[in-house]
Amino acid sequence: MGKKNSSKSNPVWNFITSVKLAVFLLLTLAVTSIIGTVIPQGEPLQRYLEHYGPAFFKVIKALHLYDTYNSWWFLTLLGLFALNLIACTIRRIPFTIKLWKRDSLALDLDRLMRFRLKKQWKVAGKPNPHILEKIKDVFQKEAGSVTAQKELESGQIFMVERGKWSYWGLYGLHASILIVLVGAVIGSLTGFKGNLMLPEGEAADHVLDRKSGQPQPLGFSIRCDKFTVSFYDTGAPKEFRSDVTILENGKEILKTPLRVNAPLTYKGITFYQASYQPMPEAQIRLISPDGKETRVTLPAFQKVPVPDLRLVLGLYQYLPDVHGVPAVRVWIEDGSSPARTIWVLKGNAKEFSSGSNTYRVSLVDVRNKYMTGLQVKKDPGVWIVWLGFFLMIAGFVVVFWVPHRRIYLWVGEQGGKAAVVLAGQSNKNKIHFEKDFEKVAEAIEKSLEE
Amino acid sequence: MTSSYLLSWTTFVYLGAAALYLIHWVFRVQKVGLLATLTTAAGLLLQTAGIIMRWVESYKLGYGHAPLSNLYESLVFFSWLTIVVYLIIEWKIKQRVIGAFATPFASLAMAYASFSPRVEDTIQPLIPALQSNWLIAHVITCFLGYASFAVACGLGIMYLIRPQAGSSGVMAVLPEHRVLDDLMHQTIIFGFLWLTIGIITGAVWANQAWGTYWSWDPKETWSLITWFVYATALHARFIRGWKGKKIAILSIVGFVSVMFTYFGVNFLLSGLHSYGSG
Numbered sequence A: 001m002g003k004k005n006s007s008k009s010n011p012v013w014n015f016i017t018s019v020k021l022a023v024f025l026l027l028t029l030a031v032t033s034i035i036g037t038v039i040p041q042g043e044p045l046q047r048y049l050e051h052y053g054p055a056f057f058k059v060i061k062a063l064h065l066y067d068t069y070n071s072w073w074f075l076t077l078l079g080l081f082a083l084n085l086i087a088c089t090i091r092r093i094p095f096t097i098k099l100w101k102r103d104s105l106a107l108d109l110d111r112l113m114r115f116r117l118k119k120q121w122k123v124a125g126k127p128n129p130h131i132l133e134k135i136k137d138v139f140q141k142e143a144g145s146v147t148a149q150k151e152l153e154s155g156q157i158f159m160v161e162r163g164k165w166s167y168w169g170l171y172g173l174h175a176s177i178l179i180v181l182v183g184a185v186i187g188s189l190t191g192f193k194g195n196l197m198l199p200e201g202e203a204a205d206h207v208l209d210r211k212s213g214q215p216q217p218l219g220f221s222i223r224c225d226k227f228t229v230s231f232y233d234t235g236a237p238k239e240f241r242s243d244v245t246i247l248e249n250g251k252e253i254l255k256t257p258l259r260v261n262a263p264l265t266y267k268g269i270t271f272y273q274a275s276y277q278p279m280p281e282a283q284i285r286l287i288s289p290d291g292k293e294t295r296v297t298l299p300a301f302q303k304v305p306v307p308d309l310r311l312v313l314g315l316y317q318y319l320p321d322v323h324g325v326p327a328v329r330v331w332i333e334d335g336s337s338p339a340r341t342i343w344v345l346k347g348n349a350k351e352f353s354s355g356s357n358t359y360r361v362s363l364v365d366v367r368n369k370y371m372t373g374l375q376v377k378k379d380p381g382v383w384i385v386w387l388g389f390f391l392m393i394a395g396f397v398v399v400f401w402v403p404h405r406r407i408y409l410w411v412g413e414q415g416g417k418a419a420v421v422l423a424g425q426s427n428k429n430k431i432h433f434e435k436d437f438e439k440v441a442e443a444i445e446k447s448l449e450e
Numbered sequence B: 001m002t003s004s005y006l007l008s009w010t011t012f013v014y015l016g017a018a019a020l021y022l023i024h025w026v027f028r029v030q031k032v033g034l035l036a037t038l039t040t041a042a043g044l045l046l047q048t049a050g051i052i053m054r055w056v057e058s059y060k061l062g063y064g065h066a067p068l069s070n071l072y073e074s075l076v077f078f079s080w081l082t083i084v085v086y087l088i089i090e091w092k093i094k095q096r097v098i099g100a101f102a103t104p105f106a107s108l109a110m111a112y113a114s115f116s117p118r119v120e121d122t123i124q125p126l127i128p129a130l131q132s133n134w135l136i137a138h139v140i141t142c143f144l145g146y147a148s149f150a151v152a153c154g155l156g157i158m159y160l161i162r163p164q165a166g167s168s169g170v171m172a173v174l175p176e177h178r179v180l181d182d183l184m185h186q187t188i189i190f191g192f193l194w195l196t197i198g199i200i201t202g203a204v205w206a207n208q209a210w211g212t213y214w215s216w217d218p219k220e221t222w223s224l225i226t227w228f229v230y231a232t233a234l235h236a237r238f239i240r241g242w243k244g245k246k247i248a249i250l251s252i253v254g255f256v257s258v259m260f261t262y263f264g265v266n267f268l269l270s271g272l273h274s275y276g277s278g
């Protein structure tokens, strides 16, 4: 490969373009990738100190082993790997061009006779156009249309050449790896990932970016109309489903269900069903000492002030079935004594006192609402990654299974007699090629006997 | 009779075949060789029937799915594929010695699947994340890769224990280094293509289910490590002096990495691919 080219024989270039460096980098990437599977990634730093002790913690911190795959040294390795791949490819191009441009017909009878795979026949009588046409027809029928031909002093030579372009397959394969990397970089620079917890009936027009924590506007709104979860009889979950509506300027644009493995993409932003949380809402009734009745609605995760009674209430816990009835644990704060909780079962009023007053509290109704957990993602690079993947598979198939094959037919005169030579060459899949070659040879032999 | 019962029997059929291949190899009895092949084929039929039965059973239970969804089912499939890949090679090169190295892998996988208390063999319904056609494509392609690598590992071991040409003895019956090297290269290429497609289908599936095609979870990372090792093996051929022996070692190291990706990650590390641990 380009040994004679003195401008490129400097040691640095040789090193950067060497397969040796590629092997070294591949093995190093393999070994260093292990680290991040053994040390848990992305925990708070404090945890590492507690778990590994101060000495090893220093190493973890210096080498970013808490986030190995984004650490400077790992990214450097990946960068070197990409550089090696690019350089290696550049260095190879002239060599491949030479291979590709090489005239497969630049040979004569002597060369053909030295092919490992060849057959020759003598034919009675002088060569004549009739025989020539006949053999050529048989040849074309078995081997495919002739791609090139030329006149030699001694006769004529025909060639069927296939798959010369396959020399470029290796470039497709190696480029595909770079394309995947480029797609990944574009995705991480221009996209975002976020989580969205959306209670039934509510809408959101932005999400919190998972990395920066900053609000990320969507450019439209998404509303969760309904969430349902179903289970198999074994208790394992069967389906999570959110029915959502996309809204633009308050107008409903699109209504669709969202399930695991069936995400929704709208304007480049994709929503995935990820999790859910029950979000009960309880209605309770309080009866004051003077007999006055107060109804309070307690949604989940919210404190509800009741100014008339100078109380702040909350829904602390909800159990759908306690001895056959629903039960809620109500959180009570009255400003004087510390906050406390009491359990109230449906149909079973409880009493509590605040200051000098005693209240009767009962559960009127409790409705279980849900909050759906969506993952939200924008990744403009993903199509580049898919393209890279496609090219990788195609390139691989070309590199290993598309051969450059040539079959030559020479028809001419040898020692005053008509003669025929068949020769062939393939750079891969030789056994298969030999079989095809035999078929052509047999057909020619048969036609000569006629 | 249930499918698990039927499948547990294949363990012994493959074990028997392994013994026959070994006898054929060590004592060079031609007829035993044929018997070994027939036994392996019978085992494959039995196993195929077992897999189909399991598929049918899952539909009878009301949550029908292809039997490729948990550790037990993947082990059965791995063993099945190893035998298929091996039989193709036997048929192509008309040599039976390799059988003594390939059938034990299949038998071992079945023994582990059927008799280890850590492997749950009941048919379970698919949780939402696993309800995807990409899962089927992912498992089949990964395991085509794994099975080829199992065979390549067997070939690597044969390469290392075979003495130089010209010597005699039991080991000298093994195919020549040149033949082994070529076969090893071919199987690694085949496995590498499937592993590549396996990683790709996994990425597409993850992107559909979770919104990230790559999250460096331990199972993903280990499959990438495996991929790097075999990529090394493919390129090492182009370095002068890196033929045969070093590739044989890489082929074995690669398979250790495959095994770790498959089991080690489930039992020793934690991550998304919780198959087997639950």
Ligand code: HEM
Residues within 6 Å of the ligand: A017, A018, A019, A021, A022, A026, A081, A084, A085, A088, A170, A173, A174, A177, A399, B228, B231, B234, B235, B238
């Ligand atoms: C993980 C990434 C890589 C993959 C999957 C890959 C894949 C391949 C494959 C399948 C072949 C064909 C092997 C054969 O014909 O037996 C090949 C050849 C080659 N690769 Fe890579 N490659 C990778 C990285 C690299 C890198 C970083 C370099 C940089 C030096 C490189 C340099 C070469 C060269 C020079 C050849 C051809 C050797 C020849 O035919 O003369 N590869 N690669």
